[in-house]
Amino acid sequence: MAKTAKKAAKKAVKKVAKKAAPKKKAAKKKSARKPNAAFMAPLNASPVLAEVIGSKPLPRTEIVKKIWEYIKKNKLQDNKNKRMINADSKLKPLFGKDQISMFELAKVVNKHVK
Numbered sequence: 031m032a033k034t035a036k037k038a039a040k041k042a043v044k045k046v047a048k049k050a051a052p053k054k055k056a057a058k059k060k061s062a063r064k065p066n067a068a069f070m071a072p073l074n075a076s077p078v079l080a081e082v083i084g085s086k087p088l089p090r091t092e093i094v095k096k097i098w099e100y101i102k103k104n105k106l107q108d109n110k111n112k113r114m115i116n117a118d119s120k121l122k123p124l125f126g127k128d129q130i131s132m133f134e135l136a137k138v139v140n141k142h143v144k
Contacts (some may be wrong), residue, residue, distance in 0.1 A: 078123045079142040093139055 052092050068129055072087035083096040088139060101115055108114035115123045 073143040076142040076144075079139070081120050082124065090139065090143065093143065094135065097135065097139070 069091055070089045072089055073093065074087050075083060075085065075093065079093070082100050083093055088096070100120075104118060106116045106118060107123065108116055108129070114129050115125075115132060115135070116119075116129050117127070122128065124142065132136065
């Protein structure tokens with residue numbers, strides 16, 4: 031009986047300790063990281079890539095974003111395997127084949143920017 035009384039006392043102490051603990055407000059973290067200037071540098075697109083995203087110089091991140099907007103708008107992701115991107119008449123010269131993996135997209139963009 032003494033053991034059960036001790037266990038009950040410990041549980042009661044834990045409950046009180048949990049309730050009594052003051053809640054701290056989450057401190058907002060200031061970002062010490064600055065964006066890499068190399069990613070933000072505007073790049074000129076090749077004529078083939080310019081047909082898809084436009085001829086205005088854009089950072090690499092925006093170029094990839096615009097290509098994804100085009101892919102989603104025209105429903106070019108493969109239905110069975112969403113990682114694969116099917117090429118239409120504008121993307122086929124860009125990709126060089128009928129279908130690429132989404133992981134190859136950065137490599138394709140790299141070939142078509144200066």
